[in-house]
Amino acid sequence: MFHVMCKGSGMIHINMCTMLGFITTDVNITKELLTKALKSAVNDTFNMVSVDGDTSTNDSVIVLANGMAENDLIDKEDENYEKFRYALYKVCKALAKKIAGDGEGATKLFEVMVVNAKSKEDAVTLSKSIVSSNLTKCAIYGNDANWGRVVCAMGYSGVEFDLNKLDVYFESESGKIKIVEKGVATDYSEEEATKILDNKAVSVICDLNEGEGMATAWGCDLTHEYISINADYRS
């Protein structure tokens, strides 16, 4: 069982920043493996969240375990450790998504999945670049499946990839649509794309078809309300 608390809405960028997370669990585990499980979980979750690209201090995620579950002590990387690690990852992921979706002024959670990149490192760089792009975030706010902005943010990320192999999809509760195939816009329905984007949580999936590197980043849209919160607070 986990208990969690999390705080943060603005000044959030890759590697947390102005975000606090507290997780407690009653599992019986050694300090070393608890730390290892947390680091593993945080790298793929909290460290992949960007709200506005600005950062500050206070970036911390803390996990505490009191052992009251009275399970056999987890002291090696066996099946039980793996189960715990995965559960902790799921908790961190759920919190990271909440932090992103609750971003200052945000109207929606924006999930960026980069799959089949040459390496995980490439996928991480690409996903961070897309999720941090002001222009892309404005398009998401405007319910526009603006694949040009997505591909553009991939282009200036510095990662080399073959545009002619790239497929791009948008997905939400309302469905999934392929908007780019092998680097070229498909004949997609703009009406359908807008319907898919008009949701509280929207994903873009960039499939590079080059390797097995995967990464997911979470952010939010860039809205009039973000400007109001951060410009008009004195009036």
Place this chain on the structure above:
Amino acid sequence: MFHVMCKGSGMIHINMCTMLGFITTDVNITKELLTKALKSAVNDTFNMVSVDGDTSTNDSVIVLANGMAENDLIDKEDENYEKFRYALYKVCKALAKKIAGDGEGATKLFEVMVVNAKSKEDAVTLSKSIVSSNLTKCAIYGNDANWGRVVCAMGYSGVEFDLNKLDVYFESESGKIKIVEKGVATDYSEEEATKILDNKAVSVICDLNEGEGMATAWGCDLTHEYISINADYRS
């Protein structure tokens, strides 16, 4: 004499991007020195402009010289070359500032001057970090002398500096005000600061008091109108 044309408003970031500049002059100069003068001028001007951090292709500044001024050919780096180089720099600087101030949705030009850093490289990195900060740009929009956001952007730039030596000023046509002295907020008048910021062109000056490195970057504020331009264009 120079003739100039320049184009660009959004998707502009350090090293131009989606910006075109054409400069013609009737000076008589060798191709090598013309190129050298342009590169020197561009590095400190067009390459120091950021509108929204997004980038694309088309980033070009072109200079043409037809020799019709019939001056003695400039073929070495003498006094005449230096005069031409400085004139070209002034032209590029004026254009770069126009590009920045005309940024999408901008209500004002935001100039960031970093002085007395340990090196020019440090000053460049610091000024780019401040001018690209969404939060700082929102504060400039809101006429708020939010030195915390400025110093924060310096902090996350990766440059090491001694906060206890840092002075920060805001300046515009309406005056100049010191808001941070040796890393601590001064007892400045918020009313006066707001008056200074409520101008079409606002500068922040960060004096690190550590060396002789200097750099200036130009950008603009981040406004409701930027969001409207980039989110609502389909409605």
